Amino acid sequence: MSTPAHQKTKLKKKSEAVVKMLEAGKISNKQLVFLIISILLSTTSIFLPSAIYQEVKQDAWMVIILVVLVTAAAAFVLALLGNRFQDSTIIQYSTKILGIPLGKVVGLLYIIYFIYINAIIFREFMDMITTSYMPETPSLVVCISLFIAVAYLVRSGIEVLSRVSEITIPVILLLLVVVIMMVLPEVKISNFKPVMETGLLEITKSIYVPLAFFLEIVTMLMLVPYVNKPAQVKRTFILGVVISGLFLLLIMFAVIGVFGNLVGSMNFSTLRVIKYIKLFNLIERVEPVIMLMWVYGISIKIAVFFYCSVLALAQWLNLREYKALVLPTGVIIITLSFIMWDSSMQLKTHVKTIAPFFIVVEIAIPAFLLGVSALRGIKGVRK
C-alpha cells in the first residue's frame, strides 16, 4: 500500500510484458528435479507398498524396478515433446499441433486430469491424517488448513513453489534415509523368499497402478517453459524418476522386510513400519517426524498440481492472470474430494479402475502429439 509511484509503474510494465507468459518466474533444472521427487514420492511411498504387495507378494520390489524403467522411458518421450516446444505448455501447443477444436479438447482433458488427481491426493491426505493421527478431527478442517497454505503458495508463483521444494525435499529425503536405517535391524531376509514366486507375467500385469502414479511426471510438461535450460530437460526428468524410484525401493525393502505377509492387509504400512522402530530401548515413536515430512511433501505435490491446473485453465481460456482462478478451482477440488468417494475403501478400488485412463492421458496422448508434430513438422521456438 505504500509502494512508491515509480515502482508501481515498473511492476505494471513488467506484468504487461508477461501477459503472454502468464508466469514470469524461472526455475532451475535442479529445482525441477525436486519438484519431480515431491510429486512421485510423497503419495506413492504411503499407498503403493500395500497395493503392490496384494498383487505379487514378496516380489513387490521388482515391480518398482520395472515401473521405474518404464517411467524413465516414458519420461524420455515426454522430454522430447517438451524439448520441441520450449516456450509453451502442453495446453498451448496441443492447439498448434491438432488445430483449435481438437487441441482445446486435449487441453480440457489435461485440466480435468490435474483437478482429478488433486482431488484424489486431497482425499488420500485427509484419510491418512484422520485414520492414523486425528480420528476425531473433521476432514474438512484438515483439508481447509492445508488448502490455505497451498493456495498462498500457488499465488506466489512457480519460483516460490520451487524454492520451497528445494529447501524441504532434501531434508525429507535425508530423514527418510535415517529412519530406514533405524528399521534395518528388524528386517528379515526370509520375508523376501521365495524370489519370483508369482512369475514374470504377474509382475508385468501388476505394474499398471503404480505406473499410473509414476507417470504423473506428465505434469512437468506444464513447467518446461519456465525451466532455465529446457534443452537439458531429458536428463532432469530421468534423474527425478530414478531418484524417486530408489527411495521407493528403499521404503519397499523396509516394509516387506519387517512386516512380511502382513503388508497386504495394512493401510499405511510405511507409517506402521516407522512406528515399529525401537532402537536400544531409547529411540521410539519417531513417527511424528515422518508425518511432518509427509505433510510437507504432500503439500508441495498438491501445490504443484494445483498450480498446473490453474495455469492450464488460464491458458485454455486465454486469460491474462491465473491468480483469480486459485480460489474457485480450490473450492472445486475440495468439493470433489469430498463428494466423489464415500469411504477410503471406495477410493482404493476407484483408483484401480481409473488407472488405465490415467495412463492414456499421461503417456499415450503426449506420444500421439509428438508423433503428429513430427509428421507435420511443427516446432516451437528453441531457446
Place this chain on the structure above:
Amino acid sequence: MKKIIICLMLICFVLTSAGCWNWIEIENRGLVGILGMDKAAEKGKIKVSMQMIKPSEIKGGKEGGGGAGEAVVVYTDTGNTPLDALRNISRKTGRKIFLPEISILVIGQELAREGVGPIMDFWRRDHETSLRTQVIISSGKAEEVLNTKIPTEKVGGFALDKMLEATKFHSKAPVNDILEFNNDVKSETSSPATAALKVIGKEKDPSKESFSPGKKIIIDGSAVFKDYKMTGQLTEEESRGMLWVKGKVKSGVIIIPVPGYEDKTMDLEIIRSSSKIKPEIKNGKLSINIKVKQEANISSIPPVDINIEKSNFIDKVKEENEKAIKKEVLASLSKARDLNADIFSIGEALHEKYPRQWSQYEKRWNDLFPYLNVKVQVDASIERTGMITNPLMVNSR
C-alpha cells in the same frame, strides 16, 4: 499497520488451534502397564483387566519421594468386544485408556482356547496400539496375574517386560510380539507359539515374617496356537526344542551325564546357536533335514577322577551334548505332531525352497505335517572349559 494486524490474527489463530480434536492432556490419560483379557462369566463377553499407573506414586524420582502407597491399581470391566470393554472401564477410572504404552498383553487360557481373533484384529487396526506389544498366555486367569504383586518393580508391566527379556538367559520360552504372532497366523502353514506364564504359591501370611514374596509369577513354557485358537502347551524342554529348530536359543544350561560316571551330572553353558531347515523333494517324496549348530562351554563338573585335557573326554562331552539337544528337539517335534501345529515354520522353509511345488503341499499341510519324514542333525562344539581345567579331586592325594 495492516500487516501487523494480520500477523497478530495469525498468531492468535495458531495459539487457539493447537492440537487435534481428540486431544487429552497427559495427566488426564490413563497410563496402563499391562492389559489382561479374559473370558467373562457372561456368554460371549470379554473381561478386560488392567494395571493403571497412579501418576502421583511414580513421580518424585528419588526414594521416598513417591509416597508409600502402591504405584498401580487394577481395574476390570466387561464388554462385548475388546474396545467395548476398554471404553466401559472408563466408567470406573474416568480416564481414557492410553494404549500406545502397553507393552504386554496377557490373555487368559480360557479365552485363548476360544480364539483371540477379535483381539488381534483390534490390535492391528487401532491407530494407537503398537505391533511391538508382547503376547503372553496365562494358564489361569489374566486378572490373577495382574493382581499379583511383584516386589522388585513398582509397576507389574515393567517386571513382566524384564521376565521376557530374561528368557534369553535360559531360552525356555519364546518371546513373540503381535507382529510375529500375526505373521504366523497369516502364513498358511505356520502355527504361532508364544510365551506362557502361571501364578504359583499362596498369598503371603502376614503373621509370619518372611522375605519370600508369597504369590509369584513364573514364565512357564509356551502356548501353541492353531490359527487364532490355542490348542496346547509346550513344556520348558519342548519350548527349547522348538527354539533350537528356529535358531533362537541365545543362552542357557544343558545338563548331561559325566562321561565315565553316568550317575553324576555336569553342565554346559550355551554360547550361541543357529539352525537350518532343509526340505528336500526326491522322487516326489518329501523329507526335512533340520540342522542345529551349537557352541557351548563347560560350566561345571562334579569332583570325579577325570582328565579333561584328553581329547577323548571332550569328544564324549560333545556327543552327550548333541544327544541332549537332539532329545529336546525330538520332544518338541513329537508334541507338535500331536497338536498338528507347525510351530517351526517348516512349511515356510519348504515354500522358500520349492515355490513351484508349494501349491500341492500347501492345501494338504494339515494332513502331511504329522507324518513328515524329519531328520535331526546336531553339530555341537565345546569351545572352552572355563577358568579351570580339571575338577579338584577330593581323595586324590
